[in-house]
Amino acid sequence: MPCPECGASVEVALETEHVCNPERRIDFELFQLRAEVSRLGEEIDDYLASAQGRFEQWYAEHERRSGRADEPPEEPPDEPGA
Numbered sequence: 481m482p483c484p485e486c487g488a489s490v491e492v493a494l495e496t497e498h499v500c501n502p503e504r505r506i507d508f509e510l511f512q513l514r515a516e517v518s519r520l521g522e523e524i525d526d527y528l529a530s531a532q533g534r535f536e537q538w539y540a541e542h543e544r545r546s547g548r549a550d551e552p553p554e555e556p557p558d559e560p561g562a
């Protein structure tokens with residue numbers, strides 16, 4: 481049984497006696513975090529490659545462009561003496 485806190489393999493009989501090594505525990509947490517981050521990265525890549533993701537990207541781009549075009553043209557500043 482790996483310890484859920486530090487990932488050390490702990491004999492079931494010794495489970496109650498096991499004390500996590502703090503360094504090992506930090507390593508294990510970082511390892512899990514990295515695995516999670518890389519999984520998230522893959523999910524984002526997958527998402528962006530999907531039809532929905534491609535649509536979202538197109539839509540965001542479209543919104544950015546048309547949002548600007550829909551704005552009324554700026555009045556030229558009335559500068560005295562110009």
Ligand SMILES: [Zn+2]
Nearest residue numbers: 483485486500
């Ligand atoms: Zn432990």
